[in-house]
Amino acid sequence: MFKEDLQTFAQHHLLRELSLINSPPAPVISVEGREVLLFASNNYLGLANHPQIKIAAVKAIEEFGVGSGASRLISGTLTPHHTLERDLAQWKGVESCLTFSSGYATNIGVIPSLAKADSLILADRLCHASLIDGCRLSRATLRVFHHNDLDHLKRLLSKRPTHASTLIITEGVFSMDGDLAPLPEIAQLAQEFEATLLVDDAHGTGVMGPTGRGTVEHYGVNPGHLLHMGTLSKAIGSSGGFVAGPKDFVAYLINTSRSFIYTTAPPPAMAAAASAALAIIQQEPQRRIKLWRNREFLYNGIGSMGFQLTNTQSPILPIIVKDPELAVQMSQRLREEGVWIPAVRPPTVPKGTSRLRITVTADHSFEHIELALRALQKVGAALGAL
Ligand SMILES: *Cc1c(COP(=O)(O)O)cnc(C)c1O
Numbered sequence: 001m002f003k004e005d006l007q008t009f010a011q012h013h014l015l016r017e018l019s020l021i022n023s024p025p026a027p028v029i030s031v032e033g034r035e036v037l038l039f040a041s042n043n044y045l046g047l048a049n050h051p052q053i054k055i056a057a058v059k060a061i062e063e064f065g066v067g068s069g070a071s072r073l074i075s076g077t078l079t080p081h082h083t084l085e086r087d088l089a090q091w092k093g094v095e096s097c098l099t100f101s102s103g104y105a106t107n108i109g110v111i112p113s114l115a116k117a118d119s120l121i122l123a124d125r126l127c128h129a130s131l132i133d134g135c136r137l138s139r140a141t142l143r144v145f146h147h148n149d150l151d152h153l154k155r156l157l158s159k160r161p162t163h164a165s166t167l168i169i170t171e172g173v174f175s176m177d178g179d180l181a182p183l184p185e186i187a188q189l190a191q192e193f194e195a196t197l198l199v200d201d202a203h204g205t206g207v208m209g210p211t212g213r214g215t216v217e218h219y220g221v222n223p224g225h226l227l228h229m230g231t232l233s234k235a236i237g238s239s240g241g242f243v244a245g246p247k248d249f250v251a252y253l254i255n256t257s258r259s260f261i262y263t264t265a266p267p268p269a270m271a272a273a274a275s276a277a278l279a280i281i282q283q284e285p286q287r288r289i290k291l292w293r294n295r296e297f298l299y300n301g302i303g304s305m306g307f308q309l310t311n312t313q314s315p316i317l318p319i320i321v322k323d324p325e326l327a328v329q330m331s332q333r334l335r336e337e338g339v340w341i342p343a344v345r346p347p348t349v350p351k352g353t354s355r356l357r358i359t360v361t362a363d364h365s366f367e368h369i370e371l372a373l374r375a376l377q378k379v380g381a382a383l384g385a386l
Contacts, residue, residue: 206235
């Protein structure tokens with residue numbers, strides 16, 4: 001059974017395999033003894049390998065050990081967890097915050113606490129798998145609105161049964177398209193229809209907004225009007241997830257959220273590293289400035305070659321090639337040219353929208369970007385994708 005299914009995946013160019021990398025997530029990585037330029041990581045600010053953050057993690061290991069030893073409610077809540085949750089709440093401008101082992105665990109834990117079997121969830125069509133899984137676990141009725149389509153969302157809100165509590169879910173920056181949700185308008189609709197709004201800002205946190213506080217800051221939306229979810233594993237460069245909102249909401253999650261309760265607390269070093277990263281994000285705005293400069297340079301270069309980009313407004317720059325086979329071929333040829341850009345295919349993205357998902361970070365130099373552009377030009381021309 002496994003074998004047949006795997007053969008079918010391969011026939012449709014949808015087989016996925018792991019590649020082994022023998023270096024930190026820096027712009028230049030080592031793959032099978034060869035140096036390759038990495039344009040695939042979500043380590044947007046280059047903090048995953050930052051010396052000060054590594055020191056913070058090592059120090060926490062020396063002080064608190066490696067493992068937490070128990071779940072957060074038993075004896076696993078250590079000082080670094082507490083400090084991080086305080087720092088995150090302050091940074092996001094809300095009362096309280098709760099951290100989880102990952103962004104995935106956050107979404108599958110938070111949504112079933114917000115929505116019950118008699119609730120209605122309205123989620124954007126391009127929402128991340130972890131959000132969809134959270135919706136399924138909640139047993140609420142799930143309706144999907146067309147991507148960023150406010151009229152469709154409003155129609156679904158108007159038609160809903162009056163008794164149901166309603167949860168609206170969107171991403172701040174969409175992970176596979178790099179575009180932004182129209183948050184002010186969605187927040188307005190949520191208020192008008194007395195719905196709760198949950199924003200997954202995994203890719204906006206540390207990246208968007210004048211001080212990197214995320215897509216909510218980018219738009220100037222009142223942080224009190226929604227619940228923010230984010231991850232510590234992308235721009236923050238550590239590992240784990242969080243959700244931020246009112247004090248009572250967090251207290252309720254501590255009592256009800258299964259992926260928070262029934263798992264060992266995250267390693268204290270990850271929490272200490274995330275706190276150190278938050279300090280650096282606030283002290284070194286030049287990292288974000290460099291990220292955006294790199295993003296503009298790469299975006300303009302790709303655009304001028306004639307590739308079809310999504311409507312991206314972030315450092316995620318997806319080239320739509322539609323056909324999964326072509327996406328895989330391009331990714332392989334780019335690898336041969338020394339540039340690592342993954343092919344993203346269904347079911348991660350809708351059918352017919354296979355793509356090369358390029359991400360750029362603050363650590364890339366203009367020279368790295370020029371090399372990537374040259375490789376894209378060469379491979380695109382050779383495979384007729386331009
Ligand atoms: C990456 C991601 C997650 C999951 O976060 P992890 O910390 O990697 O588990 C959740 N939502 C979105 C939109 C993401 O891109």
